[in-house]
Amino acid sequence: MTCTSLHEAVGLLESIEKKMYAYNHAMSLIGVDGNTVAPKAGVEGRGITLGVLGELAYSLSTDRENIALAEYILQNAPKDDLALRRRAELLKKTAEKNARIPADEYIAFTVLTNEAQDVWAKAKNTNDFSLFAPYLEKIVAFNRKLAGYYDASLPPYDALLNEFEEGLTAKTLDTFFATLRSEIVPLMKKVAQSAPIDISFLRRSYPIEAQRRFSDVLMELIGIDRDRCTIGETEHPFTDGFSNRDVRITTHYHENAPDDSMFSVIHEGGHAIYELDGDDAFNYTLLCGGASMSMHESQSRFYENIIGRSRAFCSVLFPRMQKIFPGQLADVTEDMFYRAINRAEPSLIRTQADELTYALHIMVRYEIEKELVGGTLPVCDVPARWNALYKEYLGIDVPSDTEGCLQDCHWAGGMLGYFPSYALGSAYAAQMLDTMEACLGDVFADVERGDLSKIRGWLKENIHRYGQLYKPGELLERACGPFDASHYTNYLKKKFSALYGFEA
Numbered sequence: 001m002t003c004t005s006l007h008e009a010v011g012l013l014e015s016i017e018k019k020m021y022a023y024n025h026a027m028s029l030i031g032v033d034g035n036t037v038a039p040k041a042g043v044e045g046r047g048i049t050l051g052v053l054g055e056l057a058y059s060l061s062t063d064r065e066n067i068a069l070a071e072y073i074l075q076n077a078p079k080d081d082l083a084l085r086r087r088a089e090l091l092k093k094t095a096e097k098n099a100r101i102p103a104d105e106y107i108a109f110t111v112l113t114n115e116a117q118d119v120w121a122k123a124k125n126t127n128d129f130s131l132f133a134p135y136l137e138k139i140v141a142f143n144r145k146l147a148g149y150y151d152a153s154l155p156p157y158d159a160l161l162n163e164f165e166e167g168l169t170a171k172t173l174d175t176f177f178a179t180l181r182s183e184i185v186p187l188m189k190k191v192a193q194s195a196p197i198d199i200s201f202l203r204r205s206y207p208i209e210a211q212r213r214f215s216d217v218l219m220e221l222i223g224i225d226r227d228r229c230t231i232g233e234t235e236h237p238f239t240d241g242f243s244n245r246d247v248r249i250t251t252h253y254h255e256n257a258p259d260d261s262m263f264s265v266i267h268e269g270g271h272a273i274y275e276l277d278g279d280d281a282f283n284y285t286l287l288c289g290g291a292s293m294s295m296h297e298s299q300s301r302f303y304e305n306i307i308g309r310s311r312a313f314c315s316v317l318f319p320r321m322q323k324i325f326p327g328q329l330a331d332v333t334e335d336m337f338y339r340a341i342n343r344a345e346p347s348l349i350r351t352q353a354d355e356l357t358y359a360l361h362i363m364v365r366y367e368i369e370k371e372l373v374g375g376t377l378p379v380c381d382v383p384a385r386w387n388a389l390y391k392e393y394l395g396i397d398v399p400s401d402t403e404g405c406l407q408d409c410h411w412a413g414g415m416l417g418y419f420p421s422y423a424l425g426s427a428y429a430a431q432m433l434d435t436m437e438a439c440l441g442d443v444f445a446d447v448e449r450g451d452l453s454k455i456r457g458w459l460k461e462n463i464h465r466y467g468q469l470y471k472p473g474e475l476l477e478r479a480c481g482p483f484d485a486s487h488y489t490n491y492l493k494k495k496f497s498a499l500y501g502f503e504a
């Protein structure tokens with residue numbers, strides 16, 4: 001690559017970014033289509049298209065010429081053009097990383113994880129960890145090797161964490177989880193000893209057609225512009241954003257659990273708002289989208305838990321819900337509703353966990369992953385270690401590996417270092433609330449009137465508009481100061497001690 005001017009180099013960067021956008025746009029749309037309305041039998045054709053586009057996208061993002069182009073831009077761009085410099089940095093990072101991974105090893109890893117996912121599904125269905133164990137062993141060994149390619153200067157687990165959350169270290173996580181362990185485990189034990197909260201009225205029949213209408217109400221309440229964001233239905237709810245003008249969310253309706261879809265819509269709505277409030281100038285560039293998975297999760301959980309499950313929001317939500325479901329909720333009060341949607345109890349399955357216990361599920365996975373990558377835990381001991389940690393943190397016995405260490409697909413997919421992001425998001429969200437309130441005062445007075453505009457304004461100003469301009473840790477620190485887990489544990493202590501009526 002030889003560029004004679006910065007102007008020419010930026011033109012080249014733009015054309016690469018446009019192509020990347022187009023490939024990813026097309027692949028994601030095929031994914032959304034496959035998950036929503038496409039006929040099942042079309043899976044083969046979708047696979048062919050995804051394979052062809054995926055190869056094109058891969059060779060584009062790993063092209064070694066990108067490294068020289070990025071370096072030219074970094075040498076010649078004005079020091080204060082942060083956006084351009086970051087785009088070059090991101091382009092360089094992907095190309096450099098892939099240049100370090102030998103192609104045959106990359107392919108072998110893809111083949112391995114493809115097979116592993118099939119075997120994992122069988123092992124989970126038949127409660128037979130021994131089927132999956134040899135695959136997990138290979139996946140751990142491969143990840144150790146990959147960690148060296150990603151960044152040989154870091155301890156292997158840190159290098160893996162960096163793939164999902166740039167700049168994150170096990171040291172930060174050790175402090176974070178130690179705080180959670182000392183604060184949430186005792187809190188959860190007190191909750192488990194308290195009188196259980198009644199949720200039976202949420203298990204009555206709530207017709208799905210009416211739940212769909214309620215989703216529209218929810219999207220309006222949280223301020224989603226329907227010209228820029230649509231809602232679909234899938235087995236597992238998700239959000240996909242292509243630009244700040246085209247975002248898709250999905251939900252799943254269960255007739256006897258309207259709270260499932262309600263909080264999926266608010267959760268995915270939080271993800272959508274992050275995408276919708278990105279800077280216009282970042283559309284179709286490498287800066288479009290959220291700073292990281294955990295930063296994204298901080299926004300979805302901010303909307304789902306901090307706002308959506310607050311007492312103030314119930315004043316807005318419950319009367320509207322009662323209007324759509326008058327029969328089902330005739331004998332229910334706003335307070336009963338608030339308590340029901342916040343019920344906490346130790347459980348086996350991460351994806352069904354409540355706001356209080358969720359992070360404990362992640363803590364189990366974090367410790368096991370760290371030990372696997374660190375070589376101190378042999379794969380054959382994973383089930384026993386898993387069960388012991390569930391007993392220690394959640395106080396429950398795990399009856400089978402299906403409901404235990406085989407429940408999640410992440411390790412089979414080759415991902416080690418991904419889980420911590422789920423817990424970090426909630427902690428970031430609580431720190432944002434405290435910072436926001438220090439600046440705006442009590443935001444829940446507005447929430448009680450159904451006015452979320454100031455909250456959204458703060459999030460847009462401090463987080464959303466920046467897209468991927470900053471690394472996640474840096475973005476948080478600019479908005480809220482250094483990461484501090486005590487915001488999160490204080491928030492949980494205050495909320496759940498009041499809810500269950502004991503001293504914090």
Ligand code: ZN
Binds near residue numbers: 267297300
């Ligand atoms: Zn999410």
